């Protein structure tokens with residue numbers, strides 16, 4: 001039986017990264033929007049990280065906290081459950097997306113609310129919660145500005161932190177004009193923000209159930225922390241009578257004090273801000289203040305599988321800041337939709353194949369030039385290139401399983417090894433290569449098409465013609481002429 005896909009976009013129906021990227025590269029407006037937005041965020045990030053004298057120490061502390069937490073994840077999750085329950089919260093455990101959706105839908109129905117207001121949450125995107133709620137007759141309102149744009153535009157997120165980053169002002173204005181019936185809407189940021197505010201305000205005041213994700217779960221106190229910039233999160237967390245939080249089990253940190261590290265790293269890496277304008281931390285329920293019922297759904301959905309893989313485990317260190325996406329030269333050209341997953345960019349290229357058990361996301365570990373820009377900016381120092389190579393190895397294993405000695409890649413490697421092992425064979429191969437490429441090269445010295453399996457190379461890049469003379473030949477000739 002085929003396991004249920006673990007990420008919301010049906011991976012059996014999305015094309016491979018390479019196919020999707022080729023199509024999206026034709027959209028020059030999208031490329032312009034993505035390059036502009038990521039460029040602005042990168043410049044801000046650079047400024048606010050360089051001004052901190054202990055930035056590298058902060059990164060190292062965060063890494064150590066995460067490594068320690070993952071080593072004792074069972075203990076910290078149980079601590080969180082105990083302390084959250086003691087404070088009046090109810091903790092639910094979900095093995096996979098289907099279980100999490102079932103619990104969430106039942107809780108919303110129990111709250112006797114036909115509507116929910118939501119804070120931006122990649123975890124709820126991961127489990128396709130909106131579709132499940134709507135199938136159960138519940139109306140969902142996204143309240144984060146970018147998520148609202150996507151919901152009204154029937155679009156998908158393309159960035160972890162700035163989900164509508166692929167849209168420009170004119171496009172957003174078009175969506176609001178159509179969906180909010182505002183024919184005279186201007187396109188200044190203030191006009192768009194005002195339209196969203198007016199649209200959402202009465203929902204904040206009317207809707208009785210809120211749904212959120214979590215940036216951090218604090219084991220020591222059972223508290224949940226959400227950081228955001230717009231204030232919509234604060235409204236969703238305080239106004240409804242019932243609050244349901246859905247969080248991956250990797251979001252737990254041991255103590256309140258650890259926030260000191262993460263609340264410096266996250267905003268600086270994510271949006272280039274020194275501090276998030278809204279940092280909400282709440283613990284259970286309190287009479288006369290905030291929601292009267294509070295539920296936390298702790299989601300596994302493949303995470304314990306990642307934890308079990310020693311070489312890929314550090315994927316779970318991720319705090320979803322999106323800095324790797326902004327720095328990635330591949331993401332900056334294709335945008336997020338090419339990844340066919342709610343998690344795009346370098347983190348998506350390592351997280352999605354693991355959440356989808358590799359079967360449906362084999363092309364993603366190749367969506368990288370391995371330049372290392374993601375590793376350099378990652379506040380948790382996640383060695384994404386190394387995890388990518390590890391996953392590529394798994395893809396090759398999967399694709400060549402059962403081929404044994406007939407595995408074409410293994411045959412080609414053996415042949416190469418034999419050529420590189422002997423000078424005469426290497427020189428003969430060079431001569432042969434020069435002869436073979438002659439009819440394929442253009443007048444400008446570039447080869448743009450190769451036959452058969454070699455065509456995989458020229459499908460995405462041109463090949464320079466070999467020089468008429470190698471360095472070694474030139475050196476030998478020079479020696480002769482000197483003598």
Ligand code: SF4
Pocket residue numbers: 160269317318319320321322323324325347374377378379380381382
């Ligand atoms: S992998 Fe690192 S840079 Fe990328 S989103 Fe996660 S924490 Fe941020």
